[in-house]
Amino acid sequence: MCGIIGFVGEKEAAPILIDCLKRLEYRGYDSAGMVCIDNNSLIIRKDVGKIEEVDKKVNFSELKGNTGMAHSRWSTHGKTTKENAHPHSDCKDEISVVHNGIIENYSELKEELVKKGHKFSSETDTEVIAHLIEDNYEGCMRGALTKALKKIEGSYALGVISSKKPDKLFAARNESPLVIGLGNNENFISSDVPAILNHTKKVIYLDNKEVAVLTKDNVEIFDLDNNKKDKKIEEIEWNVEQAEKQGYKHYMLKEIFEQPQVITETINGRLKNGDILIKDEIDLSEDEIKKIKRIIIVACGTSWHAALVGEFMLEELAKIPVEVEYASEFRYRDPIIDKDTMVIAISQSGETADTLAALREAKKKGAKIISIVNVKGSSIDRESDSTIYSKAGPEIGVASTKAFTSQLVVLYLITIYFGKIKGLLPKEQIVNRIRDLRKLPLQMQSVLDDKEYIKLHAKKFYKKTNALYLGRGINFPIALEGALKLKEISYIHAEGYPAAEMKHGPIALIDKEMPVIVIATKDNRTYKKVLSNIEEVHSRGGKVIAIETKGDEEVKKIADHNLHIPENSYILTPILAVIPLQLLAYYIADLRNCNVDKPRNLAKAVVVE
Ligand code: G6P
DSSP states (O other), rough: EEEEEEEEEEHHHHHHHHHHHHHTTTGGSSSSEEEEEETHHHHHHHHEEEEHHHHHHOOOOGGGOOOEEEEOOOOOSSSTTTTTOOOOEETTSSSEEEEEEEETTTTHHHHHHHTOOOOSSSSSSSSHHHHHHHHHHHSOOHHHHHOOOHHOOOOOEEEEEETTTTEEEEEEESSSSOEEEOOSEEEESSSSSSSGTTTSSSEEOOOTTTTOOOOOOOEEETTTOOOOEOOOOEEEOOGGHHEEEEEEEESHHHHHHHHHHHHHHHHHTTTTEEOOOOOSSOOOHHHHHHHHOOOEEEEEEEHHHHHHHHHHHIIIIOOOOEEEEEEETTTOOOOOEEEEEEEEEEEESSSSSSHHHHHHHHHTOEEEEEEESTTTTTTTHHHSSSEEEEEOOOOSOOOOOOOOHHHHHHHHHHHHHHHHTOOSHHHHHHHHHHHHHHHHHHHHHHHHHTHHHHHHHHHHHTTTTTEEEEEEEGHHHHHHHHHHHHHHHHEEEEEEEEEGGGGGGGGGGGSSTOEEEEEEOSSSSSSHHHHHHHHHHHHTTOOOEEETTTOOOHHHHHHHHEEEOOOGGGGGHHHHHHHHHHHHHHHHHHTTTTTTTTTTTTOOOOOOE
C-alpha cells in the first residue's frame, strides 16, 4: 500500500509530483522517491523517511523534465532502506518503475533474470518488473510492458517511464488501485483521486490487467491482448477543499468535526415523506429481499466494527440472522453460502485486499453482494452487484472516523428498508425512526461542542499506558472502536470488552492506574447491569470515565468522570457514543505528540493481504 503518482505534460513535473505525492502519504510513509526524464536521461532521487524529510535531504524540486513519477513507500518486500525505496530501474538505468502491490512470483522471476545476467540493486519485488521490461524490450515499450505483465503474478498499480520514450508515461493495474487524470495538455496517474484534484476532475479508472499509455495530450488503454479499450471518462464531484485540512491541526480532527455534515449528506435524497429511498441503489427486487434468510457482513478494522453494529440493527428490526466476519478469515474458510444468503461488504476505501478477496469468494459461491463503500469507482464498488455509497467525502486521516458513522447510517437505512419490505415495520414506526435519524446531525454537533471538556479529560489520562473500554449490546462494538482509535493513534495499549465479560478476565487488570471507559447510556435493557460493572471497577480502584445520556444522575453518582451524549433511540446511540471516544483518542494522541494522521506502521488502505 504505497502511493504512486505520475505526470506527463508541458510543465515541470517535479513540483506537481511533490504536491500530489504529499496527498498520498497516508498510504505509506517510510520512504519516498522521484524520477524525472531530463535530457533523455532518468534522474532518480530517493531516501528513507517521510516525504518532507526526504525532500529536505534530496531536494526533489531540483529535478528537471516534463515527464516523471513519484512514490511513497510502505515496506512489504525488503527492509526500509534507500536502495529499496522506489523508483527502481533496469540494468542500464533506462527504464524506471514505481509500484504499489505485491509480485508473488518475484523470486522465481528474479532467479531467471539473474541467470540471464541482470544486476539487481534492491531486495524488492518491484525491481523485477524493471528488469523484465528491459528483457522484453524490442523497440516498443508498451509491448515490453505487456509481455512483462503476462509473466507477473500478483497485484500491481504500476507507473513506468523510459528515457527511450521521454514523452510517454505508461501505467498498468491489477488488483491495486490506479486512476488516470485527464488535464489540459497534461495527464496523470495516481493511486487515488484526491491526490490529483488540484489539477483535474476528469478521470478514467483503470481496470485489472489494463495498460495505459499517456502522452501530454492523449491517453490510450489496452488489454494484455493488445485490444484497444474504450473507457468512460468520469467527472469527480469532490472539490479540493474537501480534501484539505481547512484550518484544523490534523485531518482526523477535521474529519471528526465534519460528521454532522457528512451524516446530512449520507441521508440526503434517501429519505422522503417518511420513506427510505434506496430502492434504486440496491439491485434486489422486493421478492428477493423477502427471501433473504441470512446475511454475512465482511469487513476489516473500523468497518468491521460498523458491521457488528449492523448485525444488531438488522437482527432487531429486519429479523434477518446476521454473521459478521473478518474478511481476512472468511476468505480462507469454506464458508457456506446458499442462494438465500446475501453478503454485505463494508469498506471505506473500497480497496482493502482482504475484503475484496472475501467478496470474490462469496460471489464465486453465488451470493449477491451489496457493498457500503466510500470511494466511488474503487475495486469493491465495481465488483459488487450494488453499492450504497457512505458519502463521507475523502477521508485522509488513517484512523477512520466520519466514514464509520456514515457506514452506520447506511446500515440503518438498509435495515429500515428491509424491515419495511418484509412488512415488519409499520408506517408509523418508520416515520418515527426517520425522525430519530434526522435528529442526529444536531445531536452530533452538540457532542462536538463539548470538545474542551473532552480535552480536559484527555489531559488527565494521556500519560497512562493502558485503557479498558466497556460496552454492551449495540454499544459493545463502540467499545471496540474506542479502544482501536486510542491504540492506533496514541500507541496506548487499549482493549474493548463486553462489560459483562470483564469479570472473566480483564477485571484482574484493574487498579488505580487503569482508566476504564464505560459506555453507560440509558436504555431499558442492560443499563442497570452496566451500572453494576462500573461499581465493580470502582471498588477495585479503577478510574471510570462514563459516556452517559445527558441528564442522567445515576451514573454521575458512581463514575469518576462523565462525558455526555444526547438521548436518541437505542439503535442510534452508537453514532453518538463514538464521538466522545474519537475526540478523547485524538486529544490524548495529540498531547503525546503522536503523528495523528499518519500513525506508525499503519496505512489508510491496506491493499495487500
Ligand atoms: C486500515 C485502516 C483502518 C480501516 C481498515 C479497513 O487498517 O487503517 O482505518 O478501518 O483498513 O479499511 P476499509 O477501507 O476497508 O474500510
